[in-house]
Amino acid sequence: MEFRFNINKIFKNNISRVGNSLLPAAFIAPDRRSALDATAYVAEIINSIGQASAAAQGLNQAVTSSDRLRNCDEQVVYLMTEDNGKNGLVVGLLKIGRKSLYVFDKFGDTKHVLAPCVLDFYIHETRQRAGLGKVLFEYMLEYENLLPEQLAIDRPSEKLLSFLKKHYALTEKIPQMNNFVIYDGFFTAQDSQR
Template structure:
């Protein structure tokens, strides 16, 4: 769990909030002074979770920062918290999404341009709360809010927490003849009430994908 020196409860009116370029929770209501206080605290939360995500992925610098979010109108961060944890509550996970114009390989090895492709940009669940369904909860909330389907989402260099979901599907990976992306079509099982199978295409760096397959991480 990630705890802070301040009480996070006023920022999390519900367990999962979404934050856009204004750095305010979607549930926020308050005057100008309260708005400034909230953005200061959200900046600290986002920067901390972004750094933890980068550390867990072995990255030299975070993919997610409050400054980057402020400059991007087409990105959204979903944050999951437990208001009952610790003294001031605790933040448990982060999911950043957005849209990107991508050149992707299709099943025949040909590249195609996809404009405004729904993309998973960063994902992290605190180590103390992994394997408890929180990632699935974040992902499903995001799909509902964005009105996306899992089959339309692309992931560039997916973190190991996402790759772990697919480690038994490695035989389904197919490489395109050239370019930086790997097309990986397979079924993604999400147990939400009933088991629902989504056909998901993950597009990842070929070099990173080959390294991950060799090490058995996916």
């Protein structure tokens, strides 16, 4: 995904974590004007890749937008970019955030948890099935100090279910009444983090 501006000036690394400031942590603005410009560019990038992700999942409304990110302390977006010698490319998005959820354990008892959730995940069509999703996911796990089974997955697509099975051997789902998928090991992983 290409933009009319040079994204390499904003993203110094090929994976950048962006929170509600809409600026990557590694971005140092020389002045206020540059910071404002960069914020507007990052908003445009997030809105475009959010739309592309929604289209890829057949959703009418994007899960990821700059407004939602700006207004939420609990969510962050990881953006994957490539330097193509021109304006650069945005190739992936992974949005995570903590949510307060009521979930069933494997005995059918309801538990209230504040769980890290995968909310949106997208690799550009031209780059899928080449291992980039794994690289982005691994980066997020390491940065957030999370285990894969600790995550609740919001309405996963078949592709994401297959991805989690292939890379993390996640297969045993604990049935839920909401849109979230959690796997065997979820509660053990939550407990070990306390």
